[in-house]
Amino acid sequence: MAEKRVSTPLVLAAASAMLAVAAVVAIGVVPDEPDEPPPRRPAGLVVDDSTPERAAESFYDAWRRRRWAQALEVSVGHAREEVLQKQQRDRALPEDERIVAERMWDALANAPLTFVLDEAEVLGGGRLALRGTAEYELVGRPYRRRVEFEVVQVGERHRVARMRLGEVLTELPPIFRGAGEDDRP
Secondary structure: OOOOOOOHHHHHHHHHHHHHHHHHHHHHHOOOOOOOOOOOOOOOOOOOOOOHHHHHHHHHHHHHHOOHHHHHHOEOHHHHHHHHHHHHHHHHOOHHHHHHHHHHHHHHOOOOOEEEEEEEEEEEOOEEEEEEEEEEEEOOEEEEEEEEEEEEEEOOEEEEEEEEEEEEOOOOOHHHOOOOHHHOO
8 A cells, every 4th residue: 555645845834824823823812901900819828937026927917817727837835725726616617607707807807917016025034025016907997906925936936925915996897896806807
């Protein structure tokens, strides 16, 4: 049986035609620039325990977002016990309620948090008391709350041993008025 061969110029022409079609399709598929900017995504949770202030800020940020694994990563002692208790309460919720609660907290606490240090006190034994204000946006409004941390150095890193939530310095959005401590940001 005689072998049929396709000529080299014909093969090259066909390949070139396919590449040209692919290029036209690729250019046509690229979407136009949107008229509106993309929706704002929640700010990432960064755990930084390189200084006492950053450890405190990371802990409170994880706490308010209910990111228990990250809060555990940067805590010891009483603070760690409180994280475990809150984590257990969340796990005890029926699955559908837990999912709704997680989504609600993600939506409410998606703005970056800043801890503004007002005072630091050396407590001894490698412990510091940090007092200041946590600031972020909550439901699209500025939110400020007094907070105090006890931070301990562990090796080269810092861990939160205790957190005391203090006075809310801004008016709470209506959704939180009358809420218990566990339900406040």
